[in-house]
Amino acid sequence: MSAAPAPPCELTFACPTCGTRPVVAPLMPTTRRLLCPAGHATDLADVAALLLARPLGPCVVCGSADLYAQRDFNRPLGLTLAAVGLALGPFTRWISTVAAIGLDAALYLVTPTVCICYACNAQYRGVGKDRWPPAFEIAVHDAYKFGKRFPPRRGLAVAGPYLARLRAETPR
Numbered sequence: 001m002s003a004a005p006a007p008p009c010e011l012t013f014a015c016p017t018c019g020t021r022p023v024v025a026p027l028m029p030t031t032r033r034l035l036c037p038a039g040h041a042t043d044l045a046d047v048a049a050l051l052l053a054r055p056l057g058p059c060v061v062c063g064s065a066d067l068y069a070q071r072d073f074n075r076p077l078g079l080t081l082a083a084v085g086l087a088l089g090p091f092t093r094w095i096s097t098v099a100a101i102g103l104d105a106a107l108y109l110v111t112p113t114v115c116i117c118y119a120c121n122a123q124y125r126g127v128g129k130d131r132w133p134p135a136f137e138i139a140v141h142d143a144y145k146f147g148k149r150f151p152p153r154r155g156l157a158v159a160g161p162y163l164a165r166l167r168a169e170t171p172r
């Protein structure tokens, strides 16, 4: 049995220099740094190790080993489909409702999974199922949100729950 080639992994994270502007780029074993749209470079941790790790980790942006997997589901689209189905329901004897909800469910089944860093909210797409981290745990999220746990490269975690809370609480 030969190992299948690793699928391309795509990283999305908030630029540590300009705040929350997203950087989106494919990750190659040789990727060392990425540029945001404004040209700020972010040096990444060991990308080659991340691409081989089971489960995925640690995060190449902030160094955190805490990641979770969830459906990369476009929630507003699903809700819109259900709403259209319900709105048309009375005129089409509810057939459209059933069709829309069925379409919604079908979308859910084919929806890919995204792996997300608890500390900096970096998102990794295109990760094979055998490398998914566990599902979301509120306790781990809260440890970062309430400042009980920090990623090793703390200064780069500009979009994590703890910093989001600090931003919200700091008067401008």
Ligand SMILES: [Zn+2]
Pocket (backbone or CB within 6 Å): 015, 016, 017, 018, 019, 021, 036, 037, 038, 039, 040
């Ligand atoms: Zn930037």
Ligand SMILES: [Zn+2]
Pocket (backbone or CB within 6 Å): 059, 060, 061, 062, 063, 064, 117, 118, 119, 120, 121, 122, 151, 157
């Ligand atoms: Zn991270």
